[in-house]
Amino acid sequence: MREVISIFVDNQANVLTRVASLFGRRGFNIDSLTVSTTNDPNLSRITVVFNGDAQALSQILSQTKKLEVVKQIYTLEKDSSLYRELLLLKVSSGELQRSSIKDIVDIYRGKIISLSKDSMIVELTGAPEKIDGFLEMLACYEIIETCRTGITGISRVSNNVESEDC
Amino acid sequence: MKLNGSQIIMEILMEHGVDTVFGYPGGAALNVYNSLYDYSASINHILTAHEQGAAHAADGYARASGKTGVVFATSGPGATNLVTGIATAFMDSIPMVAITCNVADSLIGRDAFQEISITGVTLPITKHNYFVNKVEDLAEALRNAFRIANEGRKGPVLVDITKDITGANVLCEFIQQEPLPINPFPTISLPKLAEIIDVINLAKKPVVYFGGGVVASRARAEFAQFIQLIDAPATYSMMAAGVLDYCDPKNLGLIGMHGSMAANRAIDEADLVLAMGTRFSDRVALNTSRFAQNAAIIQIDIDEGEINKNVEINYDLVADIKEALTAMLPLLKQQNHSEWIEKVATFKKEVNVELEGATLRPKDLIHATCDLTDKDTVYVTDVGQHQMWAAQYIKHKKAENFLTSGGLGTMGFGYGAAIGAQYACPDKRVIHFTGDGSFHMNLNEACTAVSYNLPIITIIFDNKVLGMVYQWQTLFFQKHYSQTILERKTDYVQLAKGFGAVGFEVSTLEEFEEAYKKALKIDGPVWIACRIHRDERVLPMIPNGGTLKDMIID
Numbered sequence: 101m102r103e104v105i106s107i108f109v110d111n112q113a114n115v116l117t118r119v120a121s122l123f124g125r126r127g128f129n130i131d132s133l134t135v136s137t138t139n140d141p142n143l144s145r146i147t148v149v150f151n152g153d154a155q156a157l158s159q160i161l162s163q164t165k166k167l168e169v170v171k172q173i174y175t176l177e178k179d180s181s182l183y184r185e186l187l188l189l190k191v192s193s194g195e196l197q198r199s200s201i202k203d204i205v206d207i208y209r210g211k212i213i214s215l216s217k218d219s220m221i222v223e224l225t226g227a228p229e230k231i232d233g234f235l236e237m238l239a240c241y242e243i244i245e246t247c248r249t250g251i252t253g254i255s256r257v258s259n260n261v262e263s264e265d266c
Numbered sequence: 267m268k269l270n271g272s273q274i275i276m277e278i279l280m281e282h283g284v285d286t287v288f289g290y291p292g293g294a295a296l297n298v299y300n301s302l303y304d305y306s307a308s309i310n311h312i313l314t315a316h317e318q319g320a321a322h323a324a325d326g327y328a329r330a331s332g333k334t335g336v337v338f339a340t341s342g343p344g345a346t347n348l349v350t351g352i353a354t355a356f357m358d359s360i361p362m363v364a365i366t367c368n369v370a371d372s373l374i375g376r377d378a379f380q381e382i383s384i385t386g387v388t389l390p391i392t393k394h395n396y397f398v399n400k401v402e403d404l405a406e407a408l409r410n411a412f413r414i415a416n417e418g419r420k421g422p423v424l425v426d427i428t429k430d431i432t433g434a435n436v437l438c439e440f441i442q443q444e445p446l447p448i449n450p451f452p453t454i455s456l457p458k459l460a461e462i463i464d465v466i467n468l469a470k471k472p473v474v475y476f477g478g479g480v481v482a483s484r485a486r487a488e489f490a491q492f493i494q495l496i497d498a499p500a501t502y503s504m505m506a507a508g509v510l511d512y513c514d515p516k517n518l519g520l521i522g523m524h525g526s527m528a529a530n531r532a533i534d535e536a537d538l539v540l541a542m543g544t545r546f547s548d549r550v551a552l553n554t555s556r557f558a559q560n561a562a563i564i565q566i567d568i569d570e571g572e573i574n575k576n577v578e579i580n581y582d583l584v585a586d587i588k589e590a591l592t593a594m595l596p597l598l599k600q601q602n603h604s605e606w607i608e609k610v611a612t613f614k615k616e617v618n619v620e621l622e623g624a625t626l627r628p629k630d631l632i633h634a635t636c637d638l639t640d641k642d643t644v645y646v647t648d649v650g651q652h653q654m655w656a657a658q659y660i661k662h663k664k665a666e667n668f669l670t671s672g673g674l675g676t677m678g679f680g681y682g683a684a685i686g687a688q689y690a691c692p693d694k695r696v697i698h699f700t701g702d703g704s705f706h707m708n709l710n711e712a713c714t715a716v717s718y719n720l721p722i723i724t725i726i727f728d729n730k731v732l733g734m735v736y737q738w739q740t741l742f743f744q745k746h747y748s749q750t751i752l753e754r755k756t757d758y759v760q761l762a763k764g765f766g767a768v769g770f771e772v773s774t775l776e777e778f779e780e781a782y783k784k785a786l787k788i789d790g791p792v793w794i795a796c797r798i799h800r801d802e803r804v805l806p807m808i809p810n811g812g813t814l815k816d817m818i819i820d
Contacts, residue, residue, distance in 0.1 A: 114397075118389065125390050155574055162571040168394035168414055 102131075103157055104183060104253045107146040107164060108172040111137070115169045119146060122167060128152070128160045132250030143171060147252045176253045183253040187224045187231045192242035194218055201241060208234045219244060269440040271401050271432040272301030275365060278408040280308055282445050284336050286327060286689050288312045288320040290347075292340025293380060294367040297432035302338075312689065312718065314682065315710040317344050321351020321364065322682025322708075328360050329669045329683070330644055331690035332484065334415055335362040341369055342380030345426070346387060350676055353391040355422040357673025358505060359482060361415040362422040363408075364388075370430040371399040388424050395424040401431040401438040413446040419569040420482060451568065451586040454593050458583050462564055463597045465581055469538035471561075471606045472498040475521055475550075478505030479543015479567060481666065485588035489542075492591050496540075497601040499610045501529035503544050504653075504672040508662030516607065518614075522550035524654045524804050527817065528613040534814045536561040543567060543587045546576040547673070548810070556813045566590050617805045619820050624799040625774045628655040628727060631796055634779055635697060635725060636661040638786070643667060643695045644687045648680035648704030651733035654804040656699045667694075678707030681724070685711060688720045695786075698724040702752060702795070703732045709761075715791035716766040723785045724793035726758065728771075729800040737803050741818065758795035765791075773797040 109115045116135055123130060131149040138145050150160060157175070165173050176183075187210075193201050194217075201220065205212060210224035224234055228251055235246070269277065275298060279287065289311060291299040302311055314320040317339045324335030335355070339348050345366040355362045369378040385397045394414050396407040404427065411423040430436065466472065474496075480489050486509055493500055493516055500510060501521040510517040519526035521533065533539060539558040543566070544550070551557035554577050562580040565573055566587065573582040583590060621627075632655060636643075641663040647653040647670045662668055669687055671679040684698040705726050715722050727733070732750040739747050762769025768788055770781035778796055785792040807818045 114385075117386075121389050155578075158574060159571065162569075162573070166393075166418075166569070166571060168410075 101151070101153060101157065103150050104176040104181065104251060105148045105150055105160065106174055106176055106253065106255075107148065107170055108138070108143050109146060110169045110171065111142055111144045112169065115144065116146070118167055118169055119164065122163060123160075126159070126163055128156065134250045134252045136252060147250070149251050176255055177257075180257050181253050181255045183227050183251045184225055185228050185231050185251050186249040187222075187234070188247045189222045189224070189235075189238070190219055190244040190246070191222065191238060192218060192244055193220050197241060201238070204234070204237050208237075210234065267440055268437040270297075270434055270436055270438070271404050271427060272297045274401070274404050274438065274440055275408065275427075275432075276301050276305040276309060277440060277442065278405060279336065281409075281442060282334065282412045284309065284334065286310050286312065287336040287338055288314060288323040288327070288686065289338030290314060290317045290320055290340070290344060292344045292367075294341035294369055294429045295338065295344070297429065297434070298338065298365075298367055301432075311338070312685070312714070314685070314714045316708070317347030318351050318678070319682035319685070319708055319711040319714065321348045322354065322676075322679050323686035323689070324362050324364075325351060325355045325360050326646060326669055326683030326686030327690045328355070328362055328686070330666060330687040332666065333690070334412060335360065335686065337362065337364050339364070339366050340380070341367055341384075341429075342382045344380075345382055345384035349387060349391070350678075351682070352388055352422045352424065354671050354674045354676045354679055356391045356393075358671065359420045359478060360422065361420040363411045363415055364422060364424040365408075366424060366426045367432065368397075368426050368428050371428040372430065374399070374428065384424065384426050391422070392424050393421040395426065397426045399428040399431065401436050404431065404438070405440060409446050413448055417448045418451070451589055452570070452584045454585045454590060455583065458581070459593055459597075462581050462583055463594060465538065465562060465564060466496055466540065467599055467601070470603070471536045472496060472538040472540060472603065473518075473532045473536040473561075474498050474500035474540045474542065475502070475533065475544060476500060476506050476509065476542040477503040477544025478672065479587045480506050480509050482543065483568070483586050483588040485591055486664070488588055488591035488595065491595060492598075495595065495598050495600055497603045497607070498540070499532055499607055501525065501532065503547070503550055504657055504670060506544070507657045507660070507670070508664060508668040511663065512661040515611065518610065520657050523552060523808055524658065524806065525808075526658070527615040527617075527806055527819065528610055530808065530814050530817065531613040532610045533558050534560070539563045541565045541567075542590075545572045548576075551577050552808050553811050553813050615819065617819050619803070619805065621799050621801060624802065626772070626778060626796055626798050628652070628798060628802055629659050630775050631725070631727070631778060631798070632656060632659040632699075633661065634775060635782065638779065638782055639695055639697065643697055644669065644691055646670070646680050646684040646687055646696060646698045648698075648700040649675045649677045650701045650704055651737065651802070651804050652699050652701045652704075652727040655727075677704040680704060681708050681711040681715070684722045684724070685714055685720060688722055696720075696722045698722055700724060700726050701733055702726055702728045702730065702754065702756075706754070706756070712762075712765040712767055712791060719790050721789055722791050723782070724791070726793055726795040727798055728758075728795045729798045729802065730754070731800045733800070733802070734804070736800065740801075740803070741807075742809070758793060762793055767791040767793065770794045771797065
């Protein structure tokens with residue numbers, strides 16, 4: 101079961117350490133974690149992608165909620181939330197491959213942000229599935245380096261029913 | 267008024283009604299101790315031999331008084347010496363505020379002399395911690411520390427303060443105020459409560475399994491009423507030894523690894539297990555998939571994180587135990603489970619293994635102690651065999667009178683905790699049960715007990731081995747006694763003399779009773795080393811991961 105969890109925390113020093121330390125010592129298995137500022141300067145948002153069963157999910161929610169720095173925590177409902185991820189990818193591309201790679205990048209509405217004689221760097225934003233699909237399409241080329249930010253997500257519903265203040 | 271950081275600390279302590287602190291001074295703490303000197307009429311500081319002892323004392327003080335324990339230490343080693351004490355309090359959910367001093371802010375991060383990031387070190391063993399390097403932030407951090415320590419499930423909070431802001435010339439406006447309000451307990455879900463009431467009313471073979479949450483919420487009276495009303499036998503974890511009277515027929519005794527036959531079998535045969543303020547630790551639910559295999563399980567706990575953590579729960583209620591009981595009592599019908607209680611009574615089994623050459627048996631020793639002491643005595647234990655014997659055999663009357671390191675199992679906890687308990691209960695007798703292993707860990711605190719003339723009686727179960735590990739080696743490691751045979755040459759009488767205390771050595775029950783009666787009349791610390799047989803075992807015992815059928819009874 102894959103869940104995306106949004107955690108609002110006090111925007112202060114060491115807050116990520118507190119959350120990460122809890123995940124580490126409780127053995128919670130997470131796929132990715134991003135931290136971002138929010139419209140409220142006092143709060144940061146941590147977005148966690150978590151893989152595990154319902155018992156593990158309820159543990160991660162209830163244990164994280166207990167941290168003093170955590171103000172709100174909820175799971176993002178798949179159907180009513182939007183997820184985005186940013187990919188930067190450096191691919192080897194001589195003259196022969198250049199246009200065919202560009203075609204794929206265009207189809208995925210990515211951007212070539214750097215070009216040299218033998219390689220290019222592509223920027224792509226989208227839902228994680230789109231990024232996965234893009235990487236699959238490029239698998240036959242020589243990928244030099246990739247970097248994904250991990251998911252950040254937001255609920256479309258104005259009052260998230262799952263949300264719980266801590 | 268304008269105050270410096272050190273004065274603010276004292277003012278905040280007074281705001282929270284703290285009149286007793288335990289600690290040890292040092293370089294980075296000089297300013298704070300200078301302020302303590304000025305406030306000595308209001309705040310009594312107890313100097314221990316070691317910071318660990320101070321942390322255990324603050325913990326013991328909190329357990330015995332129900333108030334927040336406060337401990338002071340300097341930077342670096344002073345702070346790290348608190349770690350075991352803070353972890354002990356954390357595991358047992360004891361409210362404590364640890365105030366440590368760090369080097370001046372200008373030196374932070376430069377590996378200065380006696381600099382350590384104690385907030386980093388204590389991150390996993392505190393409910394929260396603060397690093398304060400601005401005097402304007404100090405009062406708020408300290409007030410929050412007291413709030414957090416006492417809110418919901420209790421526990422320790424650490425505040426680390428840089429030396430520069432404790433100095434005489436760094437002043438800040440300070441206004442006295444009331445302690446911060448503590449967030450109310452979780453709201454009781456009425457549908458869940460109604461469901462639980464139905465389940466209880468329908469149960470035929472219910473068993474109550476309760477723990478430290480009952481003690482922490484001071485719900486002894488409500489709990490006793492509850493047990494009578496639902497007419498169910500009850501068993502407890504280490505943290506709740508003493509809530510029920512030793513002689514109460516519904517009291518099945520300790521549960522789990524060293525739990526009684528009756529308790530473990532009742533759990534096994536029950537159709538309903540009602541867990542209250544307890545967390546199904548690996549020493550209780552030894553085999554989580556088979557625990558209470560025939561029963562539906564209800565769990566009531568203040569900490570939502572405990573629900574479904576170790577064992578799958580059928581019905582849960584997140585609530586303070588006292589509030590939950592108060593809500594439940596008027597809704598419950600008087601039950602009658604006499605048949606079930608009679609059946610459970612037949613599960614009771616005296617475990618009494620004959621041991622050749624044993625002149626002083628642990629059970630007799632504990633019973634003799636209880637019989638010769640008044641009912642209000644505070645019992646403190648260390649960790650090991652003697653601790654289990656104490657939990658099994660002490661004739662308790664009051665829950666707050668049994669202080670033990672349940673979760674962390676800290677050898678060396680006892681002496682410090684006994685000192686704290688004696689300060690919390692100056693009019694009560696404090697008995698400290700320990701083993702020769704545990705006693706040697708922190709016996710340095712004897713000098714504290716002597717300095718302050720505390721009449722703590724320490725009863726040492728002296729078997730010349732590390733008994734609990736020795737027992738495991740006997741049972742599971744082919745008697746390979748690796749590093750457990752102590753054979754130390756300590757002369758307990760001379761040792762006591764050296765410290766300025768009084769010591770006895772005894773090897774029979776008669777000798778013990780004689781020494782103990784003398785000890786009761788001595789105005790100051792005493793210890794009685796009781797020579798017991800090294801093959802005495804804690805029984806019954808269910809090995810790790812085992813079930814009732816693996817129980818060892820002889």
